Amino acid sequence: MRKVLLSVLPLFLLIPIAMLMGCSAAPTINLPTPVSTVGQATPITVHATDPRGIRGASATIEQNGASYPVWQMAQPSMAKESTWNFTAGVKTTPQLKDGKAKLIVEVTSNGLMHKSARIEQDVTVxxxxxxVSVDSEQHYIYIGMADVATFNVSGAYTAAGVRVGDQSYRAWPMPGGKPGLFSLFAFAWNMPQSTIPVVFASNGAGNDVTSPITVIFPKKEQPHYTVHDLQVSEAFMQKVVGELDPNGSGDMVARFVRINTEMRKANNKTLSDLRFKTADHFLFTQPFARQSHSQAEATFADLRNYIYQGKKIDQQVHLGYDLAVTQHVGVEASNDGRVVWAAPLGIYGNCIVVDHGYGLQTIYGHMSHFDVHEGDMVKRGQIMGQSGMTGMAGGDHIHFAMQLDGVQIDPKEWWDPHWIQDHITKRLDVGMAPMSHVSAAPTKKKSHTSKPKKHR
Ligand SMILES: [Zn+2]
Known part of the structure; x- marks a missing residue:
């Protein structure tokens, strides 16, 4: 009897201890702001959670076999969640050398078992x-046009490219394993002409170096974009509002203007974000082709006044070409590429975006029907569907546009085999099909349908 009791008692003691151990969960730890480089005094934020609070937290940097303490928490925290900010770098740890290192952060729970959690993060000091050293070339560009800059970056960097005002264009390694970097960059249609494009490189440790690119505008004066008064008929307003704001209510003009401004802005943001869906090489080997037999009813950066019942209700800039042929004409891919969007997109209606690599993309709007899906590879001239008047279109046409790293550019140079040769192919030394194989780009021929097209 006594023997039995003795052997049972420890079990009774063990169970609560085991339960305590199970309940005493380990703390969690994370760095809310990613740290990849450590410079002079790089800010680091540590976030930890533990139901019983944190009794100890510290950070060290290991490099070349040595370990340097860089931070220790001042006093234990009883809070379930704690956030600490400190700096680490050469200022407080002068022994650190430029190169690879490891940041280690560790926290210990207030719980009975003193459980701990640890992060080990590779960093570069x-x-x-x-x-940066930039090519010495002079870049002859027009507003709304793209060009190539070649450059070299030495030393550690986390981001590089060309910056024009508040817009930046990625750097890519030169094709074919050649040394150096390049960026396709654009001087956007609305960029002040005094803006000086720069090549930049930053290292994530607060260093951002720039070097200017020599840009020459062949035309001294600001380019003159055409201004059009666009008569908004009752029928057009009903069509647009009914299609794009079907559940809305209230004043028709206000709804139309909201579609034309806010929806336009949101749609352009969606288009711009597609820049991340791009190939790291050119997917094409020929100049871009313009839709066969098409007549341009509107060109790039036309300024449009929207007139309704004799009154101007809105003003927008049209960032593409309106190309009309016949109703439900086959919409041709302007060049080889990959479909990265084939879906309705607000004012653009049924819209296709084709990626051609290095952030260069073509856009086709107002379509009535798709023959391709997102992810499909298309060939130059391939029919991707049919034209139509979906979205903000009052008549059947193709809204054709181009964007570079999310900034809409004038397509006309890309239709020009000579321009592509001089500005892109030669500088990047990439192979393009011989000129004789290339069909001439824009056609001056009048559309064989004489029926006037309404465009928006
Ligand atoms: Zn258009």
């Missing part, structure tokens, strides 16, 4: 700013 960077104290020297990178340096």
């Amino acid at each position: 960077v104290t020297q700013p990178p340096s």
